[in-house]
Amino acid sequence: MESSRHTLIRILLFLLGVVLIVGTAATIAWFFLREVRGTALQPGTQVDLSSLEKTLLGTYLNFRRQEIDTPPSTDDTPIPFTIQPGENGATVAMRLERQGIIQDAELFRLVLRYWGVDAQIEAGDYSLRQDMSMPEVISQLQHGRLRAKTVTIREGLRAEEIAHLLATEGLVDQEEFIHLVRDDAFHYDFLRDRPADAPKTLEGFLFPDTYQFAVNISTTAVIDTMLHNFDQRVTIEMRQQALAAGLDLFEALALASIVEREAVVPEERPIIASVYLNRLRRGMHLEADPTVQYAKGYDPQTERWWPHLSLDELRTVDSPFNTFIHPGLPPGPICSPGLASIEAVLNPADTTFLFFHAKGDGSHAFAETFEEHLENRQKYQYQ
8 A cells, every 4th residue: 555655646747747847838838939039030031930841940940040140250351242043042041151141051041931032032133141040141131132233154264264254254263263273272072083183273163154243243253153053053963973974073074174275066966975985995195285284374475365387386395284205184174164064075976986187167176086087187287
């Protein structure tokens, strides 16, 4: 009897404890729900608390309200920030965190979702600061677009040409741009995957496209925008496809940059890619003219970055980029290839061609043997 009485008392005490815990939790939940319905997290957006998800999310965000309302720093330096068309809230949040404008990308994304404004953030150029709270940043991204300038970076330009173009538009300092391109100061996964002995340069990764840049954008932000675009456009599936073909991303990009400089007729890109891949498999020198042009650099006499070279020059320019005297791929890309040239390398034509020669009209004559190539050279070299 005594034992049964003690057992009953323990059960009653346990039940009383459960009731107290549940009651406390209910009180806390009621308090935070009242705050959510009241003044907590009010950016001027109506919050629908009819769903359990919204209720729980609102309660969670109230627990973290101090983080939401506290700026990362007191630095009031304007930071140009560009949102590209098609970017979602998650990628925007990650880039904001990377630039020190917010401290927690995931928390910022949850606030966007709770307020229901993630779909209202438009592509464009903005001016943000590190002394802004999350609500202030969100408000700016909805209403604070800057005056922008549209610039087209065409395929096949080397970094110096891109720098000159952007400087001509008044967007960057040309020397600063080249310094940053060679400084290896940007931290993207695809850059960390470069071979250890590869040049630490952004050549090839400055994705060619039409951009809208804020008129007061920093040089660093311009480059970051182009690298982010590369990361979005050259997909994980494409990188895996390159690996399946026996090429890492850096090698595929180097070859695509050669295809970009060689191809004029779009339909020939996969064929030209197949020629170089066939030569690589046979251990032949690529003998690609654009690699020597890249190695020689700017020609003050013709005022061109890609000057015409004689056969003697093609074999005498001393550089690891000269694929006439060095086997295999060049140490890195020689320009910024477009998506079509990258896809041509990933999906080359099925050919046995080993040579091609320009016809003079932008197209090429392809050959399987050196004898056929000599015939094409004789036929087209004066046309």
